[in-house]
Amino acid sequence: MKKRLISLCLALLALVAPASAAFSDISDVRLSQTASVLDALGIMEGVGGGRFDPSGSLTRAQFCKLAVTAMGVTNVSPYANYTIFPDVKQKHWGAPYINAAVQHPDLKKQAIIRGYADGTFGPDKTVNYGEVCTMLLRMLGYQEADIGPFWPADYVARAQSLGLTDGVNITNNKAAVKRSDAAIMLLNTLGAAPKDSESGMLIDKTAESTVKNCILLATSETDSMLASNEARFYENGSVDETPRKTAGTLDRSMIGVYGTAVIGKGEQAGVLGMIPNGNKTEQFKVTEVAADRIRTESQTLQPDRSTKLYICRERDKLSTFGEMWSGIQPGDTLTLYYNAFGALELMAVLPQTASAASSSFVYGVESAVNIPEGYSIVKNGAVVDRTKLKKYDVVTLDAAAKQAFVSDARISGQYTEGTPTFAYPQTITVCGQNYTVSDRAAATFKNIKLKDYITLLFDSNGQIAAAYPKSTVSADMQGIVTGIPGADDKGGVTVVLTNGLTLRNLDVKAAELSSLMGRLVTVGQSSNGALYLTQRSLSGKSAGNWNIAEGRLGDRQVSPKVRVYEEVISGAPLSAINISSIESATVPSKDIRYTVLDSAGTVTNIVLGDVTGESWIYGIGYGSTHSQPTGEGETYDTYKVTLKYWNGTGSQTAAYSVLSLPTGLGGAPVGIPKGYSTDEEVINRSLSTLKLQLVDTVDRAAFDGSSGVRTKDGFYPLAEDIGVYITEQSEFISLQDAKNNYTNFRVYANKSAQDGGKIRMIVAS
Numbered sequence: 001m002k003k004r005l006i007s008l009c010l011a012l013l014a015l016v017a018p019a020s021a022a023f024s025d026i027s028d029v030r031l032s033q034t035a036s037v038l039d040a041l042g043i044m045e046g047v048g049g050g051r052f053d054p055s056g057s058l059t060r061a062q063f064c065k066l067a068v069t070a071m072g073v074t075n076v077s078p079y080a081n082y083t084i085f086p087d088v089k090q091k092h093w094g095a096p097y098i099n100a101a102v103q104h105p106d107l108k109k110q111a112i113i114r115g116y117a118d119g120t121f122g123p124d125k126t127v128n129y130g131e132v133c134t135m136l137l138r139m140l141g142y143q144e145a146d147i148g149p150f151w152p153a154d155y156v157a158r159a160q161s162l163g164l165t166d167g168v169n170i171t172n173n174k175a176a177v178k179r180s181d182a183a184i185m186l187l188n189t190l191g192a193a194p195k196d197s198e199s200g201m202l203i204d205k206t207a208e209s210t211v212k213n214c215i216l217l218a219t220s221e222t223d224s225m226l227a228s229n230e231a232r233f234y235e236n237g238s239v240d241e242t243p244r245k246t247a248g249t250l251d252r253s254m255i256g257v258y259g260t261a262v263i264g265k266g267e268q269a270g271v272l273g274m275i276p277n278g279n280k281t282e283q284f285k286v287t288e289v290a291a292d293r294i295r296t297e298s299q300t301l302q303p304d305r306s307t308k309l310y311i312c313r314e315r316d317k318l319s320t321f322g323e324m325w326s327g328i329q330p331g332d333t334l335t336l337y338y339n340a341f342g343a344l345e346l347m348a349v350l351p352q353t354a355s356a357a358s359s360s361f362v363y364g365v366e367s368a369v370n371i372p373e374g375y376s377i378v379k380n381g382a383v384v385d386r387t388k389l390k391k392y393d394v395v396t397l398d399a400a401a402k403q404a405f406v407s408d409a410r411i412s413g414q415y416t417e418g419t420p421t422f423a424y425p426q427t428i429t430v431c432g433q434n435y436t437v438s439d440r441a442a443a444t445f446k447n448i449k450l451k452d453y454i455t456l457l458f459d460s461n462g463q464i465a466a467a468y469p470k471s472t473v474s475a476d477m478q479g480i481v482t483g484i485p486g487a488d489d490k491g492g493v494t495v496v497l498t499n500g501l502t503l504r505n506l507d508v509k510a511a512e513l514s515s516l517m518g519r520l521v522t523v524g525q526s527s528n529g530a531l532y533l534t535q536r537s538l539s540g541k542s543a544g545n546w547n548i549a550e551g552r553l554g555d556r557q558v559s560p561k562v563r564v565y566e567e568v569i570s571g572a573p574l575s576a577i578n579i580s581s582i583e584s585a586t587v588p589s590k591d592i593r594y595t596v597l598d599s600a601g602t603v604t605n606i607v608l609g610d611v612t613g614e615s616w617i618y619g620i621g622y623g624s625t626h627s628q629p630t631g632e633g634e635t636y637d638t639y640k641v642t643l644k645y646w647n648g649t650g651s652q653t654a655a656y657s658v659l660s661l662p663t664g665l666g667g668a669p670v671g672i673p674k675g676y677s678t679d680e681e682v683i684n685r686s687l688s689t690l691k692l693q694l695v696d697t698v699d700r701a702a703f704d705g706s707s708g709v710r711t712k713d714g715f716y717p718l719a720e721d722i723g724v725y726i727t728e729q730s731e732f733i734s735l736q737d738a739k740n741n742y743t744n745f746r747v748y749a750n751k752s753a754q755d756g757g758k759i760r761m762i763v764a765s
Helices: 006-013 029-040 060-070 095-103 129-139 153-161 179-190 321-327 439-445 735-741
Strands: 209-219 230-235 258-264 270-276 281-290 293-296 308-311 318-320 333-338 344-349 360-362 376-379 382-384 394-398 403-407 410-419 427-430 433-436 453-458 464-469 478-483 493-497 502-506 520-525 531-535 556-566 575-577 592-597 603-608 616-629 635-646 651-658 668-673 693-698 708-711 714-717 723-726 731-734 745-749 759-764
Touching: 029 179, 029 258, 029 270, 060 095, 060 129, 060 179, 129 153, 129 179, 209 344, 281 321, 308 321, 318 321, 321 556, 360 464, 382 556, 439 464, 493 520, 616 759, 635 668, 635 723, 635 731, 668 759, 693 708, 708 745, 723 735, 731 735, 735 759
Parallel strands: 308 344, 376 403, 556 603, 723 759
Antiparallel strands: 209 230, 209 258, 258 270, 281 293, 281 333, 308 318, 333 344, 360 394, 376 382, 394 403, 410 427, 410 453, 427 433, 453 464, 478 493, 478 520, 493 502, 520 531, 556 575, 592 603, 616 635, 616 668, 635 651, 693 745, 708 714, 723 731, 745 759
C-alpha cells in the first residue's frame, strides 16, 4: 500500500494556512484543519456551542459511529430495531451504528468491530489506542492474516507503518484516545489507499467525487469577487477563472492546503473540504526580491523564471516568477509546493493575515485605530512614513511581521443590488461587478440605498473594507482595456484599473469599442446606470529618469509592484511588460510617456516607448485589397494586413482588417504592435508596422548556439525562442532545424546592437 504522509503535510501546513475560528476551543491550526474537514464531511462534528472538545475521550460506541460514517454509511435506520450484542439494546443511541457495522453489506466483510469474548460489546467503555488502530485497519480492508496474531501490538505497528498514526503521540496501546487524536487518525485513514489499491482513497466511499493534487487558494473571506459558496483552486497547472462551487464557505484554515478536494453528494454538492496529500511544502519569510532571486530570513532562493507564481492580491493571480516577481513584497510569507516527484510545482503568496476583517480599518475616520509604534508602513508595495497616509486609506495590520499594509484601491459606481438586504448586504453589485461583503464591511452600508452612487474601499488582500457615498470619497476610474468581446462573443469588456483592481465583463457603451483595446480609458456611469468608456490621452508624467535598481523615477519612489506598459508607436495598444525585460539599468526620461501616482506620490504605473522590443509581433507581412459590393451595384475597397510569424512551436498567421495599408509590406520582415484585433469584423484604425533592418547574411558558423550571432556590425543577441522563415516553403521552422538544413541566413534586427537591438527575424535559403 502506498503510504500517505498526511499528518506530515498537516505539520507543514500549520505554518501555511491562516488561523481558523471554526471551533472556539481549538487554537492549533493543524487540528483546526482536521476538525474542519471532518465536520464538513459530517463524519466528526463538534459537541455544540461552537466547541470541539479536543481533550475529551471517546467511547467504543462513539468511535464506531465515526468509523461507519467515514465508510459512507449515513442511513442506519434499517439497523435500529434489533439487538446483536446483549449490552447494546435497541434503545441505546449507538445501536443502529453498531448493528450496521456488523450487518451492513458494505461493512460486513471488513468486520470493523468485534465484541469481547463473553459476547458483549462494551459500548460505553472508553476506546483505547489499540482498538482504534484495529478499527482503522479493518476499515481499509486488513484482516488478521495480513497483520499478525499478536493483538494489539501487531495492529499498532502496522497502523504506524502505514502512516495512520502520524501526528499522534501515544505510546501506551491501552491509553484512552482523545477526540483530537481520533480526528487526526481518521483523516490520515481517509487519505490512505485501501488494501490492494494504489490509486484510490478511503474518502472515495464518502464523497461524490474528488479532485486530487489541487491547492485551495481563496474563499469569499479572502477574495471579495467570490460568492459565499465559491472557492478558487490551483489544479492541473492553472487557476480557472470560473471558481468551484462549495458546500457553504470553506473554513479559512483550509486555505493553502495541498491535497484532495472532496466533493459532497446531494444537498452537499460542491467542495466540502481538503485532505492534504503529504507532498513537500516549504515556507519562507521574504526580506528582499529581485528578478533573479528571493532573499528570505533563512536563505536566498533562485527560482527558475518559468516557475509558476500565484499572488493573492495581484490582478493576474497566476503567472510565472519571471513575469510577476515584483509583486512579491518584503514581509510576505512565500509558500513553495512540490509535486509527488519532488519538483517545484508552484510558489504562492497567500493572504497575509489570519482575519483581514478583524485587523483592517479605514484610516482617518472615527472608528480608526492607531498603528502601533515600530510597525513599518507599506503602501502599494512601497515603504512610506506616516505622513503619506491619507484619509480613507485602508490599513491592514500584520502583528507577526509588525507591518501595516496600506491600500488606496477603490471603485466608484452605482449600487444596483444588495442581498439579502441592501442596508446590511452579504453580496452586492457595483459597476456590474459582484462582490461578497464581510459582516464588518456590511455595517458601513447602513445609510446607503439602492441606486446610490457609492465608493467601495478595498484592503491590501482585495477584500471590501467599507462603503461610502461617492460625494464623500471617490475613485479615479482610469484603466487599460485588456479584453473586448469579438463579433460572436457575448462576454463583456475587461479593464485593469491603474489602482490594480480589475473590472470584468463590463456591458459598456462605446461607438468604436474595438478602437479602445489596449488603450487608457476612464470608466464612467450615466445617471441611468449605463457604463461607458472614454479614451484618455497619455499626457502627464513625473520628471526625471527611471533608475530601476534604486527604485526612483526622478525624485519619486517607484513601487516595487509597479505596472509597466509599452506604447511602441503613438496610438498603438499598450502592451504589459515585465521589468526584467528592460536590459538597461536606467530608462531615460525621453522614453517615459506617462506615469500614475498613488495618494502617497509613489509611482505605480509607467508607460514607456519602445524600450524592450518585446511588444511587437515579428514576421513576414503582406497587404491586400479587396473589393466589396455595396448592394447598389457599386463596390468599395477593404484592406487587410496579414502577418506570418513563429509562435514558438510553428508557423502562425494573423490577419488584421485596417482602414488603409501601411507601407513596408509585400513579404518583408516587419513588426506589428501587440494588441491589435484579428477579428475580421473589427477595423483597426491606426495600425502601423516596424520595418526590420537587414544586418548581414551569415552562415551556420556565425551562430553562438541560440544566444547570438556574429555579424559584420558586431555581435547581436538573438530574440528568445526565435524561428526561421524559409522562403521556398513560405513557412517558419525552428532555428535548430534551419541550421541542420540550410546554409545562408539573412538576419534582421529591430535596432542597432548599440541601441539594445536584437535579431528578431531570420530568413534562410
